[in-house]
Amino acid sequence: MWKFLLMAVLTASIYAGAQSIKPATQLVLLGTGTPNADPDRSGPAVAIVVNDVPYVIDSGPGVVRRASAANRNGIKGLAVANLRRLFLTHLHSDHTAGLPDFIFTPAVLDRDAPLLIFGPPGTREMTSYILKAYRQDLDIRLKGLEPAKPKGYDIRAKDVFPGEIYRDDNVTVKAFKVNHGSWNYSYGYRFDTVDRSIVISGDCAPSESIIKACNGCDVLVHEVYSEEGFAKRPPEWQRYHSKFHTSSSELADIAAKARPRLLVLYHQLMWGASKESILKEIAGKYHGKVVFGGDLLFR
Numbered sequence: 001m002w003k004f005l006l007m008a009v010l011t012a013s014i015y016a017g018a019q020s021i022k023p024a025t026q027l028v029l030l031g032t033g034t035p036n037a038d039p040d041r042s043g044p045a046v047a048i049v050v051n052d053v054p055y056v057i058d059s060g061p062g063v064v065r066r067a068s069a070a071n072r073n074g075i076k077g078l079a080v081a082n083l084r085r086l087f088l089t090h091l092h093s094d095h096t097a098g099l100p101d102f103i104f105t106p107a108v109l110d111r112d113a114p115l116l117i118f119g120p121p122g123t124r125e126m127t128s129y130i131l132k133a134y135r136q137d138l139d140i141r142l143k144g145l146e147p148a149k150p151k152g153y154d155i156r157a158k159d160v161f162p163g164e165i166y167r168d169d170n171v172t173v174k175a176f177k178v179n180h181g182s183w184n185y186s187y188g189y190r191f192d193t194v195d196r197s198i199v200i201s202g203d204c205a206p207s208e209s210i211i212k213a214c215n216g217c218d219v220l221v222h223e224v225y226s227e228e229g230f231a232k233r234p235p236e237w238q239r240y241h242s243k244f245h246t247s248s249s250e251l252a253d254i255a256a257k258a259r260p261r262l263l264v265l266y267h268q269l270m271w272g273a274s275k276e277s278i279l280k281e282i283a284g285k286y287h288g289k290v291v292f293g294g295d296l297l298f299r
């Protein structure tokens with residue numbers, strides 16, 4: 001039997017000032033995974049849904065089905081045809097392997113508006129290659145017998161640079177650079193909505209820019225790795241992780257300076273360590289509110 005176990009929907013109860021009204025902004029962790037093919041954790045993807053309009057950050061494998069699951073569980077804005085705005089933090093495959101899915105599945109399922117994709121330099125090129133790779137599919141769906149909405153296949157990808165990159169009635173989105181090892185461009189994003197400020201770290205080693213971008217924000221969604229797990233990793237992997245990612249105690253330091261109302265862990269690299277262990281590592285140095293993020297679990 002399919003069973004809904006957990007969905008990390010963080011409501012406005014964490015946001016002072018909006019206690020009596022329905023929150024305009026919902027944060028849904030669609031996928032909290034990493035390159036590890038953990039069947040319980042979909043690839044990285046976070047949805048910020050404002051007045052039932054979804055803004056999705058990253059497109060890890062499984063993203064569209066997770067959106068569909070969230071929709072089935074009451075997040076109205078995450079109907080698949082509504083997936084029209086995507087923000088990529090960087091072009092690592094675990095964050096983009098779901099890009100063809102994000103482009104094509106909603107188009108087949110009646111998306112009737114262009115898809116806007118924003119990301120670091122290379123985003124346009126990646127998107128154009130995906131469209132070329134699916135040339136035959138596009139041809140058959142758009143010119144064959146299948147009823148299709150051509151607007152849903154209008155894909156507009158844009159390479160963006162740090163600063164304000166998007167604004168509409170619901171949100172203002174700012175991109176900022178983070179340190180992600182040898183990537184020239186890897187971004188975090190700050191979303192300001194009518195009732196919340198949310199910062200998404202993307203993948204990064206400790207980055208001052210996150211402290212600046214959050215600066216007392218409502219929610220900081222940050223990647224992390226377990227120090228207990230790290231200690232058991234081979235030296236060559238330790239070298240890699242410490243250049244590309246953020247340890248639990250490094251995150252505690254960042255959170256203490258960034259002062260979010262709520263810190264949400266995602267993209268957790270655990271290597272066998274438990275949820276309790278990583279929360280304890282953080283609590284040793286940081287006393288704010290922390291949630292171990294999980295995505296929709298169906299078993």
Ligand SMILES: [Zn+2]
Nearest residue numbers: 034092094203
């Ligand atoms: Zn990643």
Ligand SMILES: [Zn+2]
Nearest residue numbers: 090092180203
């Ligand atoms: Zn990465």
